[in-house]
Amino acid sequence: MTIAIAIILLVIATLLFHFISPWWFTPLASNWQAIDDTINISLWVVGTVFVAVSLFLAFVVFKYRHNKNRRADYQPENSKLEGWLTVVTTIGVAAMLAPGLIVWGEFITVPENSKIVEVVGQQWHWSYRLPGKDGKLGKTAIKLVSEDNPFGIDVNDIYGTDDLLVKSNELHLLIDQPVKVVLRSKDVLHNFAVPQFRVKMDLVPGAVTFVWFTPTKLGRYELLCQELCGIAHFTMRGYIKVDSVSDYQTWLTSLPTFSQTLTRDTANIEQGKQHYAGCVSCHGIAGQGNEAMNAPKLAGLSRWYLQRQLSYFKRKIRGQNRNDLFGQQMAAMSVLLADEKAITDVSAYLSSLIPTNKSPTKKSPTEKTFIKKITMNTGDAIKGKSLYTNCAYCHGEHAQGNYAMNAPKLAGQHPWYLKRQINSFQQGIRGAHPADLYGNQMILMSKTLHDEQAVNDVVSYINSLTNVR
Amino acid sequence: MTKMENVAIADQVDESSHPSTFMSKYVWSQDHKVIAIQYSITAILVGLVALVLSGIMRLQLGFPNEFSFIDPSSYLQFVTMHGMIMVIYLLTALLLGGFGNYLIPLMVGARDMVFPYLNMLSYWTYLLSVVVLLASFFVSGGPTGAGWTLYPPQAILSGTPGADAGILLMLVSLAIFIVAFTMGGLNYVTTILQARTKGMTLMRMPLTLWGIFVATILGLLAFPALLVSAIMMIFDKVIGTSFFMPAILSLGETLDHSGGSPILFQHLFWFFGHPEVYIVALPAFGMVSDVISIHARKNIFGYRMMVWAIIAIGGLSFVVWAHHMYVSGMNPYFGFFFATTTLIIAIPTALKVYNWLLTLWRGNIHLTVPMLFAIGFIFTFTHGGLTGLMLGNVIIDLPLSDTFFVVAHFHMVMGVSPIMVLFAAIYHWFPLLTGRFLNNKLGHFHFWGTFLGTYAIYMPMHYLGFLGVPRRYYAMGDTDFIPQSAQTLNAGITVSAIIVGLVQLVFIANVIWSTFKGKKSGRNPWKATSLEWQTAQFPPGHGNWGEKLPQVYRWAYDYSVPNVKDDFIPQNVAPKDVEYLADKQNNNPRQK
């Protein structure tokens, strides 16, 4: 009795939830209207069956509930009825399957006028490659991957030299231009998924997969990895920006070709030293940093990291938040560096400096794991060590940083600076700018430190690590 | 030719002496009933661990960044262990090791399994696999966090938590489990095929047995795929071969592998993984059929169709595996084939649902607790089955794959539904084990909490999937296309999940209390026809039957036979012993 009513109420609740609740597909931004249509057809079919079966169940349970004076029927089978039910079910199933297969046929047939874009996944970020004028992508191999050649392109392949490289999380696409996205992974399985485009496909190491679609709406869409790819899977985001023709051309011209990336990065350390003269008042002559001036240590940081951060300051990506007082100072100071070249030079110079340490004492490498208990606002380095396991995946076991993970070195940095940056990430003061490629990742990860104590602990631990290069 | 030593079962009274000491009776027991209870208790205990893990996961999803003991590593580890324990160590073990063990010999009319020693070995091996699995919580790095699918390369690379000791313990534990299952499974099929009592033809078996029988065959043929992939992955991890490992980097370092195929693992895994769904579902189908029939006092409608459907589903389940891999990057043309086979499997499954409904039709439905759970099962299974039709349709899977829609679907169809049946079965067969009923009031409370609670968890969860919320994300952060309200929904789901979890404590308490203090049930309290209720001793004692084995004269569904005095005729009642209503004695009730 109650169960019959409950089932009816659940059916009504389900229908109400379906029609009234605000949660539904994001508006479509690609050509795959057909997928949405197929889903709607299927929903109608399965919805009808669900309502029919459930209401019939409720009816039967109500009507034939126990009655002392009645006896149940004895009916072993009814072949005719079962035959009809089979036929009707088969028709219903075919009605759902047929449109599905037709659309799948479209999905696996790439239109001839589509342009190729390569999406490269690795733990835990995206990068992209476009063919140059020849319209062909160069050969790649995993063993060729290095800091200078992160895509692992074969230098001897003529198709590769003019490939356009996007060393960034953001890919631009031209509106209404069908695109065949060629998918490649450097390490583990990933999945290329943009909810607004509806389609998705795994990236498989050792193989090349593809997916195609036509973006139909201007805008910036979040790209998510949807195949569990390790600890920081949930931070593996990118962006697809759908551009008008002119915006797209502008973007294209800003991209370096493969051969340019091999040659243009020659830095002049001497010039960098001269540029640095303007920075010494805060950061110190040896780049050792100064707490009184709120200036972090720079000596010995990786060149690519310094370069990226300076460029962010200069391009008003970092240091723009109202609450980021010291960042604002740095953003103002960054005008001293006239251009990209100056940034490259000064970064190279700082990177070449050997860090001088006041606080962490020198230890031999064998003592690396030795934890020196430094109390910085009662930070507990032993607790910090277990918290740091989540950080170690990218920043390294000894906080030495890792180019492949875009993770800067943390060992040897001043604790007060580390703490301030973690807090900034947590509050979205740093890293929230849409053009800050990997900042969002740190925002997500920094939130795993739940309170001030946890931040202190992890900073204490990092502070206890030997400053290894 | 050798001379076969034919031993009539009836003469074969207990070759092994009655166990007398406590140890031989309850610990090193070879009695299928004791082994079944050992299996069940172990499975339920390890299942409780998995339940707690799911609660912790839900806390993180519902209230991100509130609970400091859940970090991204431990979240993934909990996800993985929850999934693996629930699917294999709870459901498979409880349905086949527990119910299969208990019911097969009783239902076919045998004194025990044909190989009691092997049966005992099976349990202890299973226990070992559980111990090895749980040990991974205590090794450095913790259990693996690769997801229950354990996809390489990530499962054995350092970017995933527990990629050293954790994954190895997991693979070893699975291998041990498979050995345990094979020992048990050989027993189940052989007992059903070779130890049925006189008159118990295959087509007279209760559907419970058919479900367990076909599921066991599926298990025997599907688990090897998991074993093979586990062995190869262990080789890749420990020795450095390249079965599944192509040339790759790991956190920026080049590894020494080359040429292996990660997709190959996925094929092997799902060649096991999909039949596994039916290894869980088929026994549940069988048991729910019997519960429905008994409590509606009506024969199961379309018995033959039900048997054929079980066999058809079992057979088809081996040719649908790649529907788990539509977006895996396999050859896209496979999509046509696997979408078609997947939707074909829906037809026999739908027929089963129709037949359950038609069994209820014109029945005399006693709304006992087991029946409530069975009705709840029909409802949740219909819901979960229908969303499966959507996911099976290859193109619809594209936007929904790897989102919460998938999570909601498989929990509805493979989590909630079999568990509804398990509860129905426990409430139904509890008197057979203990001679007592489970408490009725607590049972009702347990049913309503579980039924409404789980629906409140999983129905809304589908809509997170429509929205595009990915599964296995520790936290969403700020994402443009996901409105803030989705967080409210997630919090609501978490609250429901916690409630459902707490309601299960009532069930545990009920089981413990009723075992000692429950209302006495008397013999055959549900007036069932099948053999397990017709034993000489009640509850059945060692050797199950008294001096003589029962003889079977009819199928298991003679309920409410017209013109017969009682509304049920047990299988072992000879035609001459059936009491007809006085005035219609001469009518043959069953004309062709």
Next chain:
Amino acid sequence: MHILKTLRVKPWLPAELEPQASLPSALFNKEKAASTALQFFLAVITVIFLLFTITFLQRTQSFDFQALSGEPWLPFTNADILWQNSAYLVLASISIMVAKKFAEQRILYAIIISLTATTLFTLLFINGQVQVWQQLNQSGFYITTNPANSYYFLLTGVHALHIIGGVLVLMRCIWLFAFSLSYPQLTSRLILCTRYWHYLLFIWLFLFFLLTSDADTFKTIALICGF
């Protein structure tokens, strides 16, 4: 088809209307049960090796696969030692069959001799396999150097484990025979052991062919199987 007929029976009809439905399987017979169980166990083993084989065949077509025979410097271009091992296993299979015959005839000393021979030849086979592994390792064909090597070690290893399992069962059978088993009981056990030995011999010959094929053979197989 017997099974189809069984499945079409209408069990609710009284037994006298359906003669085949009333067939009693009243005799529970331990030997028959063991035989059924062995059939299923062999099916399990078949699936294991079948799946290994399929993954292997797929792998033979990858760029880094180097077959183990075909060229003079490859180890199994001359597979004499494997032929020798095969001969051991064939002899083991024959001798266990003979042992079964003698068990039927209850000739004790002949049983002992033939079972000793079975054990000996089986162990010689295992020993021979181990020697092949050592030779491969000495000549630089390590397990990780090439997928063909990996599969060779893997498949022969899994096969050897099955053989060792069989030997253990046979030992237990002999042990029981020494104390309690009657001749008919021994016979029925040896029937099962014989079947197991024959089957593992068959699997070995199959693996032998598979693992020592040259690249061209694999190409043909792959073509036929559609990889």
